[in-house]
Amino acid sequence: xxxxxxxxxxxxxxxxxxxxxxxxxxxxxxxPDASVAVIAxxxxxxxxxxxGHFQNRVALLSAVVDRALxxxxxxxxxxxLEEGEPFDALARLVVATWSVTHRxxxxxxxxxxxxxxxxxxxxxxxxxxxxxTLFERGQRSGVFRDDISAAWLVTLLHNVxxxxxxxxxxxxxxxVEAPRLILATMAGTVTPPGTxxxxxxxxxxxxxx
Amino acid sequence: xxxxxxxxxxxxxxxxxxxxxxxxxxxxxxxPDASVAVIAxxxxxxxxxxxGHFQNRVALLSAVVDRALxxxxxxxxxxxLEEGEPFDALARLVVATWSVTHRxxxxxxxxxxxxxxxxxxxxxxxxxxxxxTLFERGQRSGVFRDDISAAWLVTLLHNVxxxxxxxxxxxxxxxVEAPRLILATMAGTVTPPGTxxxxxxxxxxxxxx
Numbered sequence: 066x067x068x069x070x071x072x073x074x075x076x077x078x079x080x081x082x083x084x085x086x087x088x089x090x091x092x093x094x095x096x097p098d099a100s101v102a103v104i105a106x107x108x109x110x111x112x113x114x115x116x117g118h119f120q121n122r123v124a125l126l127s128a129v130v131d132r133a134l135x136x137x138x139x140x141x142x143x144x145x146l147e148e149g150e151p152f153d154a155l156a157r158l159v160v161a162t163w164s165v166t167h168r169x170x171x172x173x174x175x176x177x178x179x180x181x182x183x184x185x186x187x188x189x190x191x192x193x194x195x196x197x198t199l200f201e202r203g204q205r206s207g208v209f210r211d212d213i214s215a216a217w218l219v220t221l222l223h224n225v226x227x228x229x230x231x232x233x234x235x236x237x238x239x240x241v242e243a244p245r246l247i248l249a250t251m252a253g254t255v256t257p258p259g260t261x262x263x264x265x266x267x268x269x270x271x272x273x274x
Numbered sequence: 275x276x277x278x279x280x281x282x283x284x285x286x287x288x289x290x291x292x293x294x295x296x297x298x299x300x301x302x303x304x305x306p307d308a309s310v311a312v313i314a315x316x317x318x319x320x321x322x323x324x325x326g327h328f329q330n331r332v333a334l335l336s337a338v339v340d341r342a343l344x345x346x347x348x349x350x351x352x353x354x355l356e357e358g359e360p361f362d363a364l365a366r367l368v369v370a371t372w373s374v375t376h377r378x379x380x381x382x383x384x385x386x387x388x389x390x391x392x393x394x395x396x397x398x399x400x401x402x403x404x405x406x407t408l409f410e411r412g413q414r415s416g417v418f419r420d421d422i423s424a425a426w427l428v429t430l431l432h433n434v435x436x437x438x439x440x441x442x443x444x445x446x447x448x449x450v451e452a453p454r455l456i457l458a459t460m461a462g463t464v465t466p467p468g469t470x471x472x473x474x475x476x477x478x479x480x481x482x483x
Binding site (some may be wrong): 174177178182186210212213216217220221223224225227228229232235236237245249250251253254255256257258259260261262263264 | 290426438441455461470473
């Protein structure tokens with residue numbers, strides 16, 4: 066029978082897991098094809114220790130993605146989307162989701178290559194539900210067009226944000242420009258036909274990258 | 275020394291290549307992880323014949339993607355983007371790119387998983403250049419906003435179209451709805467701030483799927 070780990074052994078294990086996840090984010094942000102060996106070296110742990118916590122590269126990548134999406138949900142909660150004018154709340158949503166996505170760099174690419182679509186979809190469920198609530202609020206109040214489903218608007222925000230992140234990673238887009246472009250896209254899309262596209266949103270994303 | 279193939283042998287080889295590419299599109303449209311063996315069976319050729327034309331799965335996938343992008347370029351050329359009102363031309367661009375993308379179904383997913391980003395980027399160069407020319411024309415004529423780069427608008431169309439294709443494949447979006455949503459997104463994004471979003475574009479995508 067295995068011995069019960071002591072409290073300090075459990076604390077060590079937790080520290081190792083956090084160090085491995087932090088290292089994975091740093092390494093994968095530079096190179097989406099980075100191996101487990103490179104991540105272990107960056108984390109300052111042995112490969113045996115890493116495999117003790119994560120059975121394989123996919124399991125490690127899953128844990129990194131889960132943590133990233135938890136951070137996204139926290140950032141969205143902090144953006145208080147239930148408050149204020151829907152276009153202003155949309156600007157806060159764009160800033161919150163862009164910041165977390167951009168910080169994780171090529172992790173997005175690594176995850177798309179290696180994780181099954183089901184796992185990616187379920188990891189995004191919580192932040193996507195929060196975003197959908199805002200789109201529905203804007204539609205109910207007549208400020209956002211309601212002939213486009215809130216679910217599509219969420220999918221769009223997801224694709225546009227990830228597309229911008231990939232473009233920045235490929236050197237095709239300046240990171241400072243990205244939130245303004247994402248917001249212009251989302252604001253233009255939710256504006257009801259026949260209504261002018263709002264022009265005073267840029268201040269909301271100034272200085273974000 | 276290998277014998278020079280006869281004219282009828284060369285014709286056989288061409289037919290086999292076309293049959294393999296057609297089979298790959300059909301099989302990958304259903305299952306992005308389909309193996310070379312399944313594709314050979316669908317094409318009615320032996321695996322040895324298939325590997326005689328395509329060294330490995332990645333080479334086959336590359337050839338399928340190249341052909342799909344050539345079809346996209348042809349569809350865009352046929353849409354005569356250089357003619358007429360920029361918003362109407364944008365509607366024709368959306369219809370052309372959606373039709374080809376949707377017909378290839380999960381090939382998009384298969385390609386993103388298996389092909390290096392460089393190969394995907396260069397395969398998209400020709401249709402993307404054609405789309406960029408339209409966005410620049412709309413900007414020069416003052417109909418499209420010019421504070422968003424034409425290059426970003428192309429990236430956006432690419433991401434939104436692929437996102438819609440994935441959503442249809444996952445059963446989250448009705449294929450008949452997709453071109454309308456893509457056009458609403460693109461039209462809203464190119465509308466200059468302070469200008470009303472055009473409302474009479476839906477006729478342009480009616481009946482497309």
